[in-house]
Amino acid sequence: MNKAKAIVMSGLLALSMAGSMTSVAAAEVNVNANGGEKIRVLIEASASSGGVSTMSQSKAQLNSAKATYGKRWEFANGNSFSTEMTEKQFAALQKNKNLKVTKVDQVTVAADLRAAKKPGTVQATAQTPTQQVPWGIKSIYNNNNLASTSGGGGINIAVLDTGVNVNHIDLVNTVEQCKDFTTAAGLTNGQCNDANGHGTHVAGSALADGGSDKLGLYGVAPDSDLWAYKVLGDNGSGYSDDIAAAIRHAADQATATRTKTVINMSLGSSANNSLISSAVDYAYGKGVLVVAAAGNSGPAQGSIGYPGALRNAIAVAALENRLENGTLRVADFSSRGFTATDGDYVIGVGDVEISAPGAAIYSTWNNGGYNTISGTSMASPHVAGLAAKVWAQNPTWTAATLRTNLQNRARANDILGGRGAAVGDDYASGFGYARVQ
Known part of the structure; x- marks a missing residue:
């Protein structure tokens, strides 16, 4: 879509969870x-x-x-x-x-896993980033010398989170929708303010474009269009009905605009919710790819949170920037699936599907600057961005075909590091690490 046209603003929901994910009525x-x-x-x-x-x-x-x-x-x-x-x-x-x-049900975000909290960690608005292409972006591109990124044109990435600072220099050119689903009126167009920071960080990893001066930060798929849907409050907590409504709205918007859409949900709860699960099924049935954080309740098995645990959502585990057994390592905090399903290469309820960078991730922040956070919330947008980049290169594919391709890319990059990681499909890393090449 043409990013020069009038921007319709929208808001997103998401979580970065340090402790166990909770769902409370x-x-x-x-x-x-x-x-x-x-x-x-x-x-x-x-x-x-x-x-x-x-x-x-x-x-x-x-x-x-x-x-x-x-x-x-x-x-x-x-x-x-x-x-x-x-x-x-x-x-x-x-x-x-x-x-x-x-x-x-109320979905509550646990505390972010911040790499550092010293003064200066969150950069002021006027500063340029200390790194334009963070380690996770270089890694998923499999290129340590990467100076910028490209791809994703014509594909929407709907970020359902705490909102997005759509005026951030590295995001402003990507914004197509900005909507708030948490207001008293329900859906409010043209606002998606992020007073938390989480949603802005997630959006940056998926599609930051370096800004008009090209001196800023780059995400995986900078040519994608951002649909910023605020589904969580500024405290990182939100309601399942608001989230479900946003999922369905994104699917209906994809149908109405006849465009390909990837939904990213860096949020979750420990219990399945019928409103959200039926909304995910609805979106998947409409041809939308749903990507979600696996959760930060690892390394215990059977700890994948919802909606990531659903069959029609891709649950993403978090990788650290260090090698173990010759590959990147699954972070201990990253939630795990079940050992009983190791090796079957079949996605069932509660399975992790794909791994991506999620530890010490540097990205855009809500004050116009940048910050470093860890969590499966940070891994999920890497996969959402990759999905948009691959889909743009293969626009005739269905969401199901795209998902199979991502799984095959993961199988080609097996993960052997971290608790539970093993040869082939395992309960820690899933199929493996899906990369650009």
Whole structure:
């Protein structure tokens, strides 16, 4: 797409997790004009005894509840919606046998794994980067002398995260959409402010273009178009309904614009969520490739977080910039799959699929400068960028064909370093390390 055209701003969700990822059915506290605390709720039509008449009653009461409380997001072809209400209203509505009423899951970002926190680590806006092509970008290109990057033209990378500083000199030319899914109004166009920094960092690794002066930082696929979708608050926490809505919106936008789209979600929780999982399936069915962080709960096996653990999402493990057994090493913090599925080269629920650089990653920051962070959140955008670069070179491919190609690239670069890493498909590194060449 033509980046010179008017920019439609949007926002993203993502996580960089140092501890275990959590999913809690907790409620964000909002204070309304009357001082009442409100919680986020999902209301579903649920005909308890079956039959046409009972379903009709359920739908009628669902519509009545929608009229009473208003809808935030609508799901399941109009058979469920999310909204906000007081605890007292929630308790009363749970007694309605024709409706299923539950609190919406809250996805919480654990602390970032920052390589350093000394003064000067986060560079001021006026400074140029200390490195234009970070180690992870050189590594995924398999070129230690790399001075700049290229590729990804015509492909969208939707970053669902804490937002993005779309005015960053190394990102401003890539921005096509900027949207906020966390506001009281639901979707708000033209804003995706990132007061956290995480989303801006993720976007930089995927597609930073060095800026108009070409003195800035480069990501994997700088010719890609950025769809910045803010799905997490400034504290790194967000709701599953907002995330699900953003996933579906990205898929619908891809269809409407007839463009190829890669969704990056550097976020997660320990438990599967039906709203997010169904949204991932919806996007994949629309031809969108979904890439997600594996999580930072390693090295224990069975610790891949959701949505990365889903079959229709690529779970990305984090590699360190050091050799072990002749290859890069899977970081101890990187979540693992299951030893029982080692060697099968089949992606099931809870499997890591691909590895990419994720430790001590230098990238763009929300103050207009740069910062270094570690986590599978940093590994995921490397794969999203690679996917965009490869897809641009093969525009007739489907998302499924592209995914197979990425898997084959990973198989060609086996990872033997780190706990659980072994020859072939393993529960630590998955198929291996997918690279440009």
